[in-house]
Amino acid sequence: MKPTCLTPAAHRPGATARRHALTACLMAVALLGAGCASAPVPADYAAEKPVLDLKTYFNGELTAHGLFTDRAGKVQRRFTVAMTGTWDGNDGTLDERFTYSDGKTEHRVWRLTDLGGGRYLGRAGDVVGTAEGHAAGNALNWRYTLRLPVDGKDIEVQFDDWMYLMDDRVMLNKAQMSKFGIHLGEVTLAFQRK
Numbered sequence: 001m002k003p004t005c006l007t008p009a010a011h012r013p014g015a016t017a018r019r020h021a022l023t024a025c026l027m028a029v030a031l032l033g034a035g036c037a038s039a040p041v042p043a044d045y046a047a048e049k050p051v052l053d054l055k056t057y058f059n060g061e062l063t064a065h066g067l068f069t070d071r072a073g074k075v076q077r078r079f080t081v082a083m084t085g086t087w088d089g090n091d092g093t094l095d096e097r098f099t100y101s102d103g104k105t106e107h108r109v110w111r112l113t114d115l116g117g118g119r120y121l122g123r124a125g126d127v128v129g130t131a132e133g134h135a136a137g138n139a140l141n142w143r144y145t146l147r148l149p150v151d152g153k154d155i156e157v158q159f160d161d162w163m164y165l166m167d168d169r170v171m172l173n174k175a176q177m178s179k180f181g182i183h184l185g186e187v188t189l190a191f192q193r194k
Helices: 016-033
Strands: 060-068 075-088 089-101 105-116 121-124 127-136 139-150 153-165 172-177 182-193
Touching: 016 105, 075 182, 105 153
Parallel strands: none
Antiparallel strands: 060 075, 060 182, 075 089, 089 105, 105 121, 121 127, 127 139, 139 153, 153 172, 172 182
């Protein structure tokens, strides 16, 4: 029998088990590190241009095209939105008229308040409580709970909604939907000022 130090590592007793244990540890550390990665915050975009100001962008006539994808990434609904934004000082109204690909329509009116310093509040008939928005640079993050009709009853769904101003006419919007912390799907929109 060879001394252990002369036996190739792959053939030493317990070497395979130790390699598997080491691999499992490294994978666990990698997954924990990925899970601990910090979520983006508006301040991450503070240097980005053009600077997003809701009173300027949501003023006048706009259109948007969007879609809802389920948690597997499959497109479930497509829609267009015709919008009119008006402001009186720091108080704004955004009137949204949705038309879905199946012919259904929906109407939502947002009441917006510019609190200054990149902070906004939003209220709408199907929003539970108040939407809170924080902007920096070209980005705005809205967080709110929306009451959605599903199979004849209303459910409350949390939105983590990000808007990114691309230029003076185009803004992209990506919103994650969740319930009890479980990812339900995503809404993607492209806004365009007329």
